[in-house]
Amino acid sequence: MPETFTIPSYQEKIETIKDLLINDKALGLLLIDTSRIRTIEYKHGRRIYSNVLGELSELILSMAGSVIRKDDLITINHKEGDQFLIFLSEKRKEKNFHAGTVENLCERLTDYINSTLYKILPHDFTDRHRINIGYAITIYNPLIQEERMIQKLIEDAQVMANYRDFKSLMRTKENIQEIIIKEELYTLFQPIVDLKERRIIGYEALTRGPKNTIYENPSSLLRLAEDSDLLFNVDCLCRKTALNSAKDLPVDTHLFLNIVPFSIHDPEFRGDHLVSSLKEINIDPNKIVMEITEKQAVKDYHLFYEATQHLKDIGFAIAIDDVGTGYSNLQSLVELKPNFIKIDISIVRDVDKERAKEDLIKSFLVLAQTLKAKVIGEGIETKGELDKLTELGIDYGQGFYFAKPGRPFPKISI
Secondary structure, three states, rough: OOOOOOOOOOOHHHHHHHHHHHOOOOEEEEEOHHHHHHHHHHHOOOHHHHHHHHHHHHHHHHOOOOOEOOOOOOEEEEOOOEEEEEEEHHHHHOOOHHHHHHHHHHHHHHHHHHHHHOOOOOOOHHHHOOOOOEEEEEEEEOOHHHHHHHHHHHHHHHHHHHHHHHHHHHHHHHHHHHHHHHHHHHEEEEEEEOOOEEEEEEEEEEEEOOOOOHHHOOHHHHHHHHHOOHHHHHHHEEEEEEEHOOOOOOOOEEEEEOOOOOHHHOOHHHHHHHHHHHOOOOOOOHHHHEEHHHHHHHHHHHHHHHHHHHHHHHHHEEEEEEOOOOOOOOOHHHHOOOOOOEOOOHHOOOOOOOHHHHHHHHHHHHHHHHHHOEEEOOOOOOOOHHHHHHHOOOOEEEOOOOOOOOOOOOOOOO
């Protein structure tokens, strides 16, 4: 651990903890389990992981006197451990000290830490890495060794942390099931613009969950659906909602739809059924562009290849999304032969200021010429980015500079 990691182990404070237990005849504990972020060490190395734990320890120490009481005893399970143990101070020996009180404190602590966590974790860590917090209370029994009672207290708090985590996962699964059953998704559309002619050539359908919930954000919705084994169902509903919302798609524009590769196995997504569904809403299959992220293409290459071939047979075009996010496999892109290559926002951002990004985009343009594919720059937000992409020869662009996602079909503002 870094030298700034100043929280002692509970073993070092065992005599103080025993005194709390004996004097108060009871002892409460909050256990902060950070094991979910342990994968940082494998992905980013020991130094970054140690730094994260160090910052987390500083965050927990800063809670004394605000989120928790100043006299609460903050410890760790053992040196270089990833469990923080907060033994509750003797001020809670009044009659209102009971499980409900500690549970409420646990809820506040959970919300506080996880709402701040994103500032500490590497950017590729998400809400699935939430920290679990459990609680427990033990009643003093003079017939049992104090150390044994304290160890059992820790074990009980860990069991409660696991239970609360399971309960949270099940609540999330129930919420997503309700969204699917009630079809509570809605679709926004963002224009894709010809950078030379400044005309709209298509719209990307962007799914949103119920407003003012965590599921409104599409990334959160899909991650949580995957964690709940409901990604297939959510993807099907996204596609259905988008197509129903696109009945009045402007003439001479394409509809860009996001899908996951295993949707190819959906009986309603194959053959005549899908084509007839498109006829019902008066959209030609040749106007549909199916987007699959590059991450999925590389991770599930054979499934992705099968999906693209089937979609092309129907008449759909194929776009590979998020190109340049660190998963690039140019050989697989060559073999898949997409119609569109969408360069990720992280590459487009400040491309007019960073030569390395400009050179990277040039390499994608060379690849696109070989594949006879069109290139789309995602996330354009400034005139400088637009001018640079136009100068480089990017075909199309998309982003807030032109229009924010909206309904039914936004016009561009330039």
